[in-house]
Amino acid sequence: MKRMGILEYLKNHLVVGDGAMATYLYQQGAPVGTCYELYNLTHPKMIADVHQAYEQAGSKLITTNTYGANRERLERYGYGHKVTRINREAIKIARESIQSDTYIAGSIGSIVAGRVTQYDSDEYHDLYEEQATALLHAGVDIILLETFMDLQELLIAINAIRPLTDTPIVAQLSLLEVSRTRDGHSLTDAFAQLQKHGVTGVGLNCRMGPLEIIRALEKTIVPQDLLISAFPNAGRLGESDGELRYKSAPSYFGETAHLLINQGVSIIGGCCGTTPEHIREIAQIAQNQNPVTRINPPVVPEACEVLSQPPKRTESTVLEKVAQERTIICEFDPPKDLDVQSFLLGSQELYKSGVDAITLADNSLASARMSNLALGALLKSQLGIEPLIHVSCRDRNLLGQQSHLMGLHALGIDQILVITGDPTRIGDLPGASSVYDVTSFELISMIKQMNQGLAFTGRSLKQQAQFIVGSAFNPHVRQIESAVTRLEKKIQAGADYAMTQPIYDKQTLIKVYEATRHLDIPIFVGIMPITGYRNALFLHNEVPGIKIADDVIRRFESITDPAVARQVGVEIAKDLLDTAMTYFPGIYLITPFSYWPMTVELTRYIREKDARAAQDSA
Structure with a gap:
């Protein structure tokens, strides 16, 4: 049968x-x-x-x-x-x-x-x-x-x-x-x-x-x-x-x-x-029951939940600014100690020199530093400075990641940069665990979901977040096309802008411009001044992809005074900025070793050069 x-x-x-x-x-x-x-x-x-x-x-x-x-x-x-x-x-x-x-x-x-x-x-x-x-x-x-x-x-x-x-x-x-x-x-x-x-x-x-x-x-x-x-x-x-x-x-x-x-x-x-x-x-x-015909609950139109909004920003975001004028983001790393005042002093001087936002790394190089969320809150509340917070995939599981982002929203900090984060084994606590629950692509997408009023789980957050999400772009690869393809995927995930790794030669600046000019997001090109001979040797020989010209290295070789070496580094960076400013409206200045006077001088150089150009065209 x-x-x-x-x-x-x-x-x-x-x-x-x-x-x-x-x-x-x-x-x-x-x-x-x-x-x-x-x-x-x-x-x-x-x-x-x-x-x-x-x-x-x-x-x-x-x-x-x-x-x-x-x-x-x-x-x-x-x-x-x-x-x-x-x-x-x-x-x-x-x-x-x-x-x-x-x-x-x-x-x-x-x-x-x-x-x-x-x-x-x-x-x-x-x-x-x-x-x-x-x-x-x-x-x-x-x-x-x-x-x-x-x-x-x-x-x-x-x-x-x-x-x-x-x-x-x-x-x-x-x-x-x-x-x-x-x-x-x-x-x-x-x-x-x-x-x-x-x-x-x-x-x-x-x-x-x-x-x-x-x-x-x-x-x-x-x-x-x-x-x-x-x-x-x-x-x-x-x-x-x-x-x-x-x-x-x-x-x-x-x-x-x-x-x-x-x-x-x-x-x-x-x-x-x-x-x-x-x-x-x-x-x-x-075994003793028959199927029951389902009776659905009453058909009630699904309520359109009215999502309340946080107060509107009084300051323009870096994304809005860069669409109108030269915009400078300056990275100033949180301290490795408990001295907050030195950090706040440097931040205040950077802001007075003309920086549009101060970006704070998230335990850069996997070394323990003060919480960038806490420092960002201090910059915003005490000094009126717009923070731009790095969010690393390395240190928080999904639970902590969403909690961290909700805290940023509560503090009114909505400009962030999503990065993968260096593995903990290279840092100062090599026994710590690297989490990496998600990739940077996935985290960008999830943050944009929060902008729709939805948590990572899909539940309502009762407000729509307003995160402006940046992504990192590393041009120091053999084939820059592969780096651009990776950036394009981040844009598809929701990235609003990109910030490059520091660049040390004019040819690479132009190559980055040509490779990214078709993208519809702004690129903030990274410039970090060299601080001396050892710094130049390290960058040239130990950092993948970065090359320092031989004549630049020789220029530092005979300098014994650290202050003089830093000034030479600033002058070389100014020369790079002349090219960068020709091609990019967004500049990303990276402060080396907390030497904020170096980036103050570079910021003033950018502002003064733009002012002269405006006068000449008037």
């Missing part, structure tokens, strides 16, 4: 799915950090035993061990060439280990998988198509798309898979905030878009326990004719007796199963932390 198709079966039956694979394997002794998808080839019996345990507990739908069996994930372990084999073996194991009337769901997980990343949509399309093709060829009853935090990525997967097959596709989102995706879509909007792209069912899995998923569904309009699935976690992950554990007991899943069923859920399983015991509790409830 031919088995009934799963869609036909679902018309009159609830379907109990299975539970976790990875966390259950870990409980069975599999080491953490392992590529569990590879177990399809190396430990097939172990995977078969998991499938059988879930089926014996009452699962009618077994999910293949292929959540991360895409080329991008497998290549991290050196097995990218085995995508097809791993996926096909997963189907074989599932089919041979369960009864013939139990259905098989081909699992395809998010490639982003909780990371914050910029990705190539075409590349991801190909990755999803490759994995789905292998699963479909081996034969599955449904495709189960799991743990997608961003609607955008989920739509890429669906658009790759739907043209390949008529097999049912159930698309599951994973939420950080109840009823809203990480990329800012309400669950109602997300489900509507998923229906338009041809899915058979929608659902939620991972991160949330049963009650949070119920809360999310209670607030959501689910389009008619779509199946609804729910695969909650076993509660929140927490520490107990020195171990990380999921809290929810199996009995709790039985107590909440009927609440999910009353929301119209017809496919119920479990995600992280769940075991065959959790599934057994669900199955005992489901």
